[in-house]
Amino acid sequence: MHPAFSVVFFTTATGAGYGLLALLGMFGGFRIIPPDFWLGLIGMGLALGLIAAGLLSSTGHLGRPERAWRAFSQWRSSWLSREGVASVITFIPAGLFGIGWIFFGKTDGWVGIAGSLAAIGAVVTVCTTGMIYASLKPIAQWHSRYTLPAYLIFSAMTGSVLLNALLQGFALGSKVQLAACLLLTLIGWSWKLATWRYNDRLEIATTANTATGLAGGTVRSLEWPHTEENYLLKEMGFRIARKHSARLRQITQLLAFALPVLLLAIVFALPWPLAALLSVLAAVIQFAGMLVERWLFFAEAKHTVSLYYGR
């Protein structure tokens, strides 16, 4: 599948944004982190900023973005429509939570309830994003039991590493919080390795034989219907060389998981300004790594239409 940058950035940014929003909503609402003005402004600004930037980026992928409002109508059948509805509804409690925290300086009472609702909305929205991909039968690498948990795990992972950077910046970091970040990054790493292992061993039932209805023997593409690339080949026939795929998997592991783990482990032993600096660095490096991971998620996914082209 063609890795369109607008969609790669969209899923990575909203994943991190919703992860951070859910954690702020929960920890803020239950007074685990204090209702500090600057913490609220920067934290909620970052979470909602990432979400808004991601959603705006996704409209860049549309052929007719001015009609995007129509996408809220088919929530009964379409995961994409459900994602649109869930993302917009989540803005309501998230906005109330942000207003309560920043302008009224409180995160308990109605503000706390709004925070919890925002957290639920964030989780639901990430689930709908994951289901868009997991529900597509023609793409075996996506239509697997690994896809939906991956979206949830990576959202929690990037969100928690962002929250850690934020709290360390305000000298509010804690060992428990740091340990949770480390654990989530290790879970994310394991899940990615397990997914790659599953995809590499995948035996896809759909073949050139079933695609053409020609039973038995071998079916070899002799001649394409056209001499130039067409929409199908550009959008769904994207191929990535095995050596690049292997190298990009190494880069993903290094940036998204290994370096953040190393940096966060060092943060345990560091005092305030240095701890904050390394925590921010870990979050930035991990975000870059997740962009590579999401690019590969598309590039390595094979659509059944490529069978018609002997690919």
Place this chain on the structure above:
Amino acid sequence: MTCLPTQSGKKLGLVIDLDTCVGCQACVTACKEWNTGGHMAPLTDIDPYGGHVDGVWFNRVHAYEHTTEMGGRTVNFPRSCLHCETPACVTVCPTGASYKRASDGIVLIDEDKCIGCKLCSWACPYGAREFDTDVGVMKKCTLCVDRIYNDNLAEEDRVPACVAACPTSARHFGDLGDPLSAVSQLVAERGGVDLMPELGYRPTNKYLPPRAHTARAASVAAPALESVRAEGGFLGWVDRMLSN
């Protein structure tokens, strides 16, 4: 709504005979010609006389080499929308632009509602939908909905353009929901198959596999040349010289 409608039982579709298709591309050009002025018009061509030709087609004919223990053969393979009974391209549509008609099962796109998100083309395993970069919306085969019910055409012309154009009658149009229709009987008689049945899209269109090789055909497994007996005289001398 993009939820699938309760069907009336009528399932209009095509039956494509892979035994008689000669790969002449007449159906491809007839489709393009009719539909670039039809329901989903235009079928945009990008840079048609330049070096990077691109454009929207509803029907494309591939050629495959099918090799079995019985020998090999070339199979020409027209590929277009199969008007599935459970089309995921319809249910994934977030705007309601994609729909399946309850009355005859034809899958269509309302171009005025399409936002061009391309998700339907990802959901179609057959590559039946092509994005028009010029107009910014998705396009697909309409089963010539503007021909088959068109009272201005003579009755024999009320078939899809690809069916009307086929010189070998490899394409048949009819109601596959009616077991007594000519197309249903053809499918039963020739053992028509679904494409990618394992994905569960339940395509309406059926493909008739090429007929089996007959015993009358020369065996491709015959030895190429037989060895010659050693001879004397001039021919023996030639044989010895050539064998050196």
